[in-house]
Amino acid sequence: MAELVETVPRTVDPRLAGVKRIAIVPAFNEQETIVRVIDEIRGFDPELEIVVVDDGSRDRTAVVAEQHGAHVVRLPFNLGIGGAVQTGFRYAFDEGFRLAVRLDGDGQHDASQLGRLLEPVLAGEADIAVGSRFLDVGATDWSGYRSSRPRRLGITILAYTVSLLVGRRVTDPTSGFQALNRHAIGLFAADYPHDIPEVEAVLLLHKHRLRMVEVPVLMRERGGGRSSIGAVFAVYYMVKVLLALFVGLFRKNVTPLEDTK
């Protein structure tokens, strides 16, 4: 049976052939889960290169990831998820990648769903596709992890505010499970919000007229380590993000990185 499974050819989307593509994996103290994340990404697409951005971990995350053949960028100290992920986007842009996916190093994003995420980007319908836990697909067996109750309330408030600002329904503005084309990589390499960036990034995409779509995905509970958001910080973060959203409306756009041709 095991042999049978192994002889089944891997079904990598033919549109991916020859496209330079990379998985960006931010990780902070994720030595317990990072290997599984890397293996799962390879299981989805063995030719997807992987860059782990180690955000100043105090454990063996970087060493373990390097031993498993990932590119590892080690930040000298903790920058927070925004700074870490942007490092990944800069790497992807500088190294000429046409396509990037982003998954968290804690294992909550399931690499087997990357195909679903890549679909609208490969079809040229979107510059960035974001995996949403809350999009209804009408299936009864659809029961992925949807975060704890208080956190979900926070996400709902943010989703409502962002939807209002961009004039379009956004259900999961804090999701970091994403697929991006080179336009989106170039934008985020040039300008990316600080701290917890995803919510503000939705507004940023809107202001730069990049096309974002949400795709329903299942997420898991984090595999190990601790969430970067505690209770007090969550309240502070809500206030900060709401402020950033409203001020962000009136900000001048930064010029995205572009290929010189």
Next chain:
Amino acid sequence: MTPLVVSIVAAVASVVLLVVVLELIRSRRLRERYALLWLATGVVLLVLSAWRSGLNTIAGWVGVTGYPPAVLFAVATLFILLVLLDYSTVISKLSDQNTVLAQRLALLEQQLRERR
């Protein structure tokens, strides 16, 4: 009771503070993280200067019977202390990170020189 002119001047000053802080964030010269305390300062001072009977009541609580606007000064001073304390912790963190950066850079340069 607080003289009306004092209330008006204090309210205008608070609004100016709020506008300046918001403009600094907008033009990316001030990060939201460091603006929050300033905004809180502006909002609290604005409320205290506009809500005149409230300021009187609070002055009564803390035993300021002669001149209620003194409470405005006290609150403003308190917030400035908070901002300064916050900045001290920020500067400490920055110096630590600066040390790390200098060390990493020096080590990298040393490696580069030896490879040449």
